[in-house]
Amino acid sequence: MDEGAPVVLRISHRRAGTAHVVEVAGEIDAGTAPELRRELAPEAVDTAAGLVVIDLSEVRFIDSAGLTILAGLHRRSRERGVGVTVVTRQYAVKRALSITGLDELIPVVADLAEALPAE
Known part of the structure; x- marks a missing residue:
């Protein structure tokens, strides 16, 4: 990777049964945290789902900026x-x-299947 290249954060939303899944890829730091904050804002997340799964x-x-966003999502x-679960093996x-x-x-x-409620 070119050291001068900007870090890109990719974020997508989807519904999986009764869960709202937010898939995130890249690095979460002070530069990309504002995008993650927007994507996890109350109006962006379908809390009617009953469970929000953040797939990391x-x-x-992830630095303190990203951790602060996750803590805020948990509180809200x-x-x-609404439940929140994080998926990661990283x-x-x-x-x-x-x-x-x-x-x-x-x-x-450790994996998405473990996070999703049994149907």
Whole structure:
């Protein structure tokens, strides 16, 4: 990768049964966090789904800006009675969630199938 190339964050939304799945790929840092914040804003996430799954399987790095956004999503969702689950196997992401204690507030699972409710 060219060191001067900007980091791109790819985000997509989809419905999977009763869950709203937000798939994120790239790196989440101060430069890309505003885009993630917009994509996880209350008006962008279908909280009627009852569960919001943030799939970070393709995220290689997350810093405090991204962790703050996840904490905010957790708080807002809890106030509305909506569950949030994070999907990742990435060591760097799991470690950041663990160090901050977010993994004690938000369930973290290894794959999407584990995150989705049984139908």
